[in-house]
Amino acid sequence: METLGVKDIYGNIAAHNGALNAYLQVVPEERLKPGAGPLSGVCLGVKDNIAVAGLQLTCGSKLLETYVAPYTATVVERLVAAGATVTGKLNLDEFAMGSATTYSAYGDTKNPWDEERTPGGSSGGSAAAVAAKMCDIALGSDTGGSVRQPASYCGIYGYKPTYGTLSRYGLTAFASSLDQIGILARRPGHIRELMQVAAGRDGRDATSIEAPSFDAQAFDPAKMRIGVIAEYEKNMGPAVRPAYDRCIETLKKAGATIVPLSFPEYDTVISVYQVIATAEASANLARFDGIRYTARAEGCSFRETTAASRGRWFGAEVKRRILLGTWVLSRAYYDSYYLRAAKVRTVILNRWKEFFGKVDMVLTPATAGTAFKRAEQPDTFALYLEDLFTIPANLTGMPAIAFPAGTHDRLPVGLQLTADLSRDGLLLDAAAWLEKNVMGFATIERGCRHDAI
Amino acid sequence: MTRYEAVIGLEIHVQIQTATKAFCRCEGDYNAPPNRNICPVCTGAPGALPVLSDEFVARAVRLCLALGARVNLLSTFDRKNYFYPDMPKNYQITQFFTPIGSEGRLLVTGADGVERAIGIERIHMEEDTARSAHLGERTLLNFNRAGLPLIEVVSHPDLKSGEEAAQYFKKIYDIAVKYLGICRGNMEEGNLRCDANISIRPAGSTALNTKTEVKNVNSFAFIAKAIDHEIERQIAIVEAGGEVESETRLWNPKLKRTETMRKKSGRNDYRYFNEPDLGPLRITAEFVEELRTTLPELPDDKRRRLREAYGINNEQLDLFIGYPAVCEYFERASSSATASFSTIAAWTSGELLRVEDKENFGAVQTPPEHIASLARLIDTKKVNGPQAKEIFAIMRETGSDPEEIVKNDPRFTAIGDDETAAIAAAVVADHPAETEKYLGGRENLLGFFVGQAMKRAKGKADPAKMSELVKKELTNRKK
Structure with a gap:
């Protein structure tokens, strides 16, 4: 991997992190341990909900302000063993719940393309750090699009592997059946190199699976059938449409077959996601009770202590989702909400399996528009709708990659490719071809007005 | 109500x-x-x-x-x-x-x-x-x-x-x-x-x-x-x-x-x-x-089988069901012996458990074959009750087979029927007055004769046999 070098990276951190607030914790340059192996020299930023022994693990929450991880996540362990060096912990929405990194207890992260704007979320710190060259590559987590949406807003690549391909051991759980560690990078080739080292079964994660091959294969667009989803067109903003059409045109010219697909269940994905994700979150976040390792508000009993600690330090969005999740799992509503959502999830999975009987990949926008201004953040529900294009890959477990495909009004526009389960290699091959033939980060960064890029 | x-x-x-x-x-x-x-x-x-x-x-x-x-x-x-x-x-x-x-x-x-x-x-x-x-x-x-x-x-x-x-x-x-x-x-x-x-x-x-x-x-x-x-x-x-x-x-x-x-x-x-x-x-x-093939025989089945195979009493059944190690010991003793199951069961559940901990029975040193061989000595009347207890103690102390103990210790060599008969005859001959009384109807004197005879046999005769022969001898005098 061509790396920026520690010196430049620490120079960039010193110059821009104050303004962008991407890193929550920076490992001092003199304490970096250079590693040996295929990833030697790679500076890795890690989202602050992934455990690295000895570094903080705040999850963007006040509740974990003083918590230091006692062990290292499998993925980080593998990357470090291959020579990568962890440069620090990156900002996020509290417990990865958000789409703009505005729900971090440690302040907003800003978009390097325009500091008034959001870098997206919840892996906003990871996206901003990679785009502003404050690390070579970063780990994020993607539960409903939290890697792909910020990558798209910051003009970089954001990849969510097939569920299970990267071990979740060490990733603070938000919604276990949807969560995947993902990778944010300036070049698709970087992602490939990381995956060759990090992917594969882990004895500490029962849901992990054998990795498919990540070796580069010749990509011939003429042999490709690319699906496009009719129902998505009306949800595509004017900022995205031209890049989308241009990408289709490029693929067509190269000989690809464009196949129109129908996804009649598209308008259920947000609801299904909200029910399942909040239900799982309500249990996953129960462990933060003020007893063992979190900040503790003193109460006279276990119940009081727990209620006071959670009440005081959880943010509003986290509370909202815990309440919603508790509600949909309660005995009176389990059947009509949770169970129903689980069934519709199966319908959606079957629909996408059917797609991949007809096509090799599905092309969609990554987001409906470009990065919005932090001061103009949509209301809670409108913000949930941001994830319309990215959620299906989480519900189905399928791999997806957001890639830069141009700019609109000097802001990056991202599109997304989704492939069938374990066809991750194909996605990375396609992304490499698109980098050359559409518009990679290297091309669009020249249009950027921020000196960080 | x-x-x-x-x-x-x-x-x-x-x-x-x-x-x-x-x-x-x-x-x-x-x-x-x-x-x-x-x-x-x-x-x-x-x-x-x-x-x-x-x-x-x-x-x-x-x-x-x-x-x-x-x-x-x-x-x-x-x-x-x-x-x-x-x-x-x-x-x-x-x-x-x-x-x-x-x-x-x-x-x-x-x-x-x-x-x-x-x-x-x-x-x-x-x-x-x-x-x-x-x-x-x-x-x-x-x-x-x-x-x-x-x-x-x-x-x-x-x-x-x-x-x-x-x-x-x-x-x-x-x-x-x-x-x-x-x-x-x-x-x-x-x-x-x-x-x-x-x-x-x-x-x-x-x-x-x-x-x-x-x-x-x-x-x-x-x-x-x-x-x-x-x-x-x-x-x-x-x-x-x-x-x-x-x-x-x-x-x-x-x-x-x-x-x-x-x-x-x-x-x-x-x-x-x-x-x-x-x-x-x-x-x-x-x-x-x-995994099914690794299952041991389970209590309900075991009780039925033990009852049918050995005809032992309920108390012994409860003991053997509750303590599989004791039961296994009993069954091993039973398989190696020509002695009766009831004698083996009695000695396993009785004398052996008086000195061994049933909760920790795996550590028992006495091989089941020895209990079996002791039971055989008892069943064949080679030794009597008090002798069996003494042999049991020696067996536990020395680890020897009861057959060996009996063979090597003249105290336990039971006398044969001929010798028993000779002693019975001698005792009757030595007590003419008592014989007279007995024949005259004082049948409770039989115990006296048997006691004298056993004393003379130094306890090595089978008391039941001795009693039978003394009675026979006395009856013969009547004619």
Whole structure:
């Protein structure tokens, strides 16, 4: 991997992190341990909900302000063993719940393309750090699009592997059946190199699976059938449409077959996601009770202590989702909400399996528009709708990659490719071809007005 | 006056002894210094994930098979959500929607002496909690126990009395601890815990009335008493025109009564859902069949076989069923000997257990062949009772075979029938006056002659034979 070098990276951190607030914790340059192996020299930023022994693990929450991880996540362990060096912990929405990194207890992260704007979320710190060259590559987590949406807003690549391909051991759980560690990078080739080292079964994660091959294969667009989803067109903003059409045109010219697909269940994905994700979150976040390792508000009993600690330090969005999740799992509503959502999830999975009987990949926008201004953040529900294009890959477990495909009004526009389960290699091959033939980060960064890029 | 019957169901938690905890690879020894055997998984650290222990699955399947239950090839792990200080994640991983085992059965003998099958509704796998200790106002938590494998066995409400419940509990204890060896069986340390759900109804009714739950009746000494007391208490309430309240009660062994622990206000809502970190548990029919071949013979079958094969008494049957090692010893002795089963059973259950600990019988030094050979000496009247006891003592001390002991020690060489007859004749000849009296009708003098004869034989004659020959000799004089 061509790396920026520690010196430049620490120079960039010193110059821009104050303004962008991407890193929550920076490992001092003199304490970096250079590693040996295929990833030697790679500076890795890690989202602050992934455990690295000895570094903080705040999850963007006040509740974990003083918590230091006692062990290292499998993925980080593998990357470090291959020579990568962890440069620090990156900002996020509290417990990865958000789409703009505005729900971090440690302040907003800003978009390097325009500091008034959001870098997206919840892996906003990871996206901003990679785009502003404050690390070579970063780990994020993607539960409903939290890697792909910020990558798209910051003009970089954001990849969510097939569920299970990267071990979740060490990733603070938000919604276990949807969560995947993902990778944010300036070049698709970087992602490939990381995956060759990090992917594969882990004895500490029962849901992990054998990795498919990540070796580069010749990509011939003429042999490709690319699906496009009719129902998505009306949800595509004017900022995205031209890049989308241009990408289709490029693929067509190269000989690809464009196949129109129908996804009649598209308008259920947000609801299904909200029910399942909040239900799982309500249990996953129960462990933060003020007893063992979190900040503790003193109460006279276990119940009081727990209620006071959670009440005081959880943010509003986290509370909202815990309440919603508790509600949909309660005995009176389990059947009509949770169970129903689980069934519709199966319908959606079957629909996408059917797609991949007809096509090799599905092309969609990554987001409906470009990065919005932090001061103009949509209301809670409108913000949930941001994830319309990215959620299906989480519900189905399928791999997806957001890639830069141009700019609109000097802001990056991202599109997304989704492939069938374990066809991750194909996605990375396609992304490499698109980098050359559409518009990679290297091309669009020249249009950027921020000196960080 | 209305007659009542009780409806009782038991929930038994069996702590399974495995090398590791259920979902992490921490050592399963909860007696280590506090918080020694812990890791990110069993303390619920952020990002830690459960991975199921194969050994736990195998032991759960064996228990299901031993309890005659159907083993579900696909079962689910589910989260049971509730906040409690000893729950690291504030949810427990359990099997709610589909347990590993369904519909088993065990036999109990009712008050009428008739054997009845008690249904087992479900057998499921779950994780134990941490242990809390209270120190003044503070609560200390020891996570060594957190995540230890537990199996819960839930019966149908088929039990009718404290005595039946005690039998059922004991049987599960025997199977888990003594037959399968999957549980340490230390009740003080909570290796087996038993809660009873109890309600009453007019005899013959099929109604299910409000029940109470009596917690922690896990002692053979008081389980029957605690349940019977609760039945009496409920009857007294209903007889007085009152209503039984739904509540959790605790047995107070000092005052010999159950006491309110907490009222149940509505049902708890545990918000169960499938555990996404584990996914469903799938096992194959071949795996189950392979484990079936590792099962020992189980109590109900064993009792039937022992009764038929050996014709031993009920007391000995109970002993052999309750102590498989003693039973195995008995059966080995029986297979190697030409002695009678009853003599071997008597000596195993009698003399041997007077000096050996039945709870720790594996360590017994005396080979079963020696008990068998002693029994043969007894059966063939080569030695008498007092001699047998003396030989038993020498055998244990020296480790020699009783046959050898007898052969090498002239004291135990019994005299033959000819010599016995000669002594009998000599004694009668030496006591003409007594002979006269005997023949004159004083038949109780027979004991005197036998005593004299045995003395002369130095105890090495068979007393019965001697008695027979003396009598014969005396009768001959009459002619």
